[in-house]
Amino acid sequence: MEDKLIRLTVNGRDEAVIIQPLATLQDVLRDTLELTAVKSGCGQGGCGSCSVLVDGELRLSCLTLAERAEGAEVTTLEGLNATNAIVPLQQAFVENYAAQCGYCTAGMVMAAKALLDRNPAPSRDEIVEGLSGNLCRCTGFAPIVRAVQQAAQALSDTGEEAS
Amino acid sequence: MAKVRGTGFAAVNYPTGMHLGGDPTQSLIHMTPAGDFVVTMASVDLGQGLRTVLAQIAAETLGVPYESIVVETADTDTGPHCTGTFASRTTHRAGNAVVMAAQEARKAMLEVAGELLEASPEDLETDGDGNIHIKGVAERSVSVGEVAGAAHFGYGKTIAGRGAYLKPPSPMDPETGECDPDSTQAHACTIVEVEVDTETGMVEVLDMKSVYEVGQQVNPDLVKGQIVGGSWMGIGHALYETTAPGYPAIDPAPVDFQNYLQPGASEMPEVTCEVLEYPAESGPYGGKGVGEMVTNGPIPAIVNAINNALDVRITQIPVTPEVILRALDEKRAQAGG
Numbered sequence: 115m116e117d118k119l120i121r122l123t124v125n126g127r128d129e130a131v132i133i134q135p136l137a138t139l140q141d142v143l144r145d146t147l148e149l150t151a152v153k154s155g156c157g158q159g160g161c162g163s164c165s166v167l168v169d170g171e172l173r174l175s176c177l178t179l180a181e182r183a184e185g186a187e188v189t190t191l192e193g194l195n196a197t198n199a200i201v202p203l204q205q206a207f208v209e210n211y212a213a214q215c216g217y218c219t220a221g222m223v224m225a226a227k228a229l230l231d232r233n234p235a236p237s238r239d240e241i242v243e244g245l246s247g248n249l250c251r252c253t254g255f256a257p258i259v260r261a262v263q264q265a266a267q268a269l270s271d272t273g274e275e276a277s
Numbered sequence: 278m279a280k281v282r283g284t285g286f287a288a289v290n291y292p293t294g295m296h297l298g299g300d301p302t303q304s305l306i307h308m309t310p311a312g313d314f315v316v317t318m319a320s321v322d323l324g325q326g327l328r329t330v331l332a333q334i335a336a337e338t339l340g341v342p343y344e345s346i347v348v349e350t351a352d353t354d355t356g357p358h359c360t361g362t363f364a365s366r367t368t369h370r371a372g373n374a375v376v377m378a379a380q381e382a383r384k385a386m387l388e389v390a391g392e393l394l395e396a397s398p399e400d401l402e403t404d405g406d407g408n409i410h411i412k413g414v415a416e417r418s419v420s421v422g423e424v425a426g427a428a429h430f431g432y433g434k435t436i437a438g439r440g441a442y443l444k445p446p447s448p449m450d451p452e453t454g455e456c457d458p459d460s461t462q463a464h465a466c467t468i469v470e471v472e473v474d475t476e477t478g479m480v481e482v483l484d485m486k487s488v489y490e491v492g493q494q495v496n497p498d499l500v501k502g503q504i505v506g507g508s509w510m511g512i513g514h515a516l517y518e519t520t521a522p523g524y525p526a527i528d529p530a531p532v533d534f535q536n537y538l539q540p541g542a543s544e545m546p547e548v549t550c551e552v553l554e555y556p557a558e559s560g561p562y563g564g565k566g567v568g569e570m571v572t573n574g575p576i577p578a579i580v581n582a583i584n585n586a587l588d589v590r591i592t593q594i595p596v597t598p599e600v601i602l603r604a605l606d607e608k609r610a611q612a613g614g
């Protein structure tokens with residue numbers, strides 16, 4: 115197998131990258147494009163810290179072959195605030211002390227965004243379900259669930275999108 | 278076969294830091310030309326908020342705004358010595374070192390301000406908003422920024438301070454074993470209600486209520502974050518997490534998150550906590566340590582609640598469904614035999 119050129123859109127920018135055989139989307143995002151909000155907690159689908167959106171769907175970038183993202187629109191945490199302004203979902207994480215070491219945070223925010231994009235007014239159980247693929251070793255989850263509840267409320271008050 | 282409920286509690290005395298060999302931490306603070314203060318530490322912020330807490334302590338002692346403090350942590354090659362982030366010690370040890378360094382830096386700052394204002398440093402006070410003025414005469418004032426400029430470019434002086442906190446080792450009385458083993462102790466009590474399914478052995482933690490005594494809270498939101506996070510860790514250790522069979526087997530443990538079970542958001546009960554504040558004499562602004570003890574109470578409280586629910590005596594963790602079903606089998610066998 116040989117190196118290969120693929121094209122994809124990342125955070126609204128067209129990118130052409132050369133990938134090695136079996137490279138993951140995580141490799142491309144973290145190592146080639148230096149989007150280090152994409153974390154690597156386990157590299158095997160167990161922690162959710164590498165969560166990104168691929169064509170609007172929540173994906174574990176460590177389990178996604180880069181080749182499969184050819185032509186796709188990929189969004190990482192960096193893509194949420196292209197203007198450098200913190201978006202309401204991030205603001206809710208800040209206000210609820212929903213990050214301690216912060217290693218899970220980028221993946222949590224992406225999972226929460228995916229949830230709120232398809233269900234802007236989730237119940238507590240739906241939030242818990244929506245975050246069930248993401249581990250946190252620090253916060254005890256309660257502040258994170260509260261942050262997503264607050265973000266959902268803020269969005270319904272303003273009628274905006276999650277980001 | 279049924280679902281049965283039980284209640285358990287546990288109480289903790291938790292010493293802050295160690296004493297053997299002294300357990301020291303040092304701090305250096307210097308003022309920049311812009312009038313900010315850099316607090317240099319080798320202490321590590323694990324996410325508990327140490328940098329926030331040290332910035333609060335430095336700002337309070339220097340008498341300058343919180344926003345003007347920059348805390349540089351965690352370079353053990355170049356930073357002043359810190360024994361480490363463990364034993365719930367850093368707020369107390371590093372905090373005390375920062376108080377000492379900030380006192381010295383404040384003194385240097387007021388000396389320069391005194392020259393600018395033609396007043397004795399003892400007659401000056403800070404307003405906490407970035408100004409220094411003569412006591413009782415608010416108009417005779419200079420900004421901290423002006424002091425920084427004058428020190429750097431006028432007088433050629435550093436505005437800096439050093440702090441070293443060291444609790445000396447306490448010798449042990451060979452007869453009685455008596456010694457002074459810690460600087461201060463925090464206290465806690467946790468009460469837990471569980472529901473146990475006697476058919477599957479599954480345990481649900483329904484409710485967890487704790488009361489903590491942690492000295493003066495330097496930052497109550499961060500203290501709460503530690504307590505809620507620690508409650509989750511306690512549930513994990515009590516019910517799920519294990520690297521068994523462990524030593525001496527060499528290929529034991531689960532090696533990935535699929536096999537190393539831990540609770541998720543759905544396993545978290547509502548955690549209620551009350552915090553009592555009895556400032557510690559030895560603490561920076563009365564603070565004690567809170568980080569590690571928050572896991573220690575929930576674990577025995579959960580095991581006690583399970584024992585209470587089932588009328589058994591389980592003494593190991595984690596209390597997995599297998600442990601529960603075996604305990605119930607044993608109880609039945611004893612009743613039958």
Ligand code: FES
Nearest residue numbers: 157159161162176
């Ligand atoms: S790094 Fe992808 S799930 Fe852990």
Ligand code: FES
Nearest residue numbers: 214218250251252
């Ligand atoms: S904040 Fe540390 S893992 Fe979630």
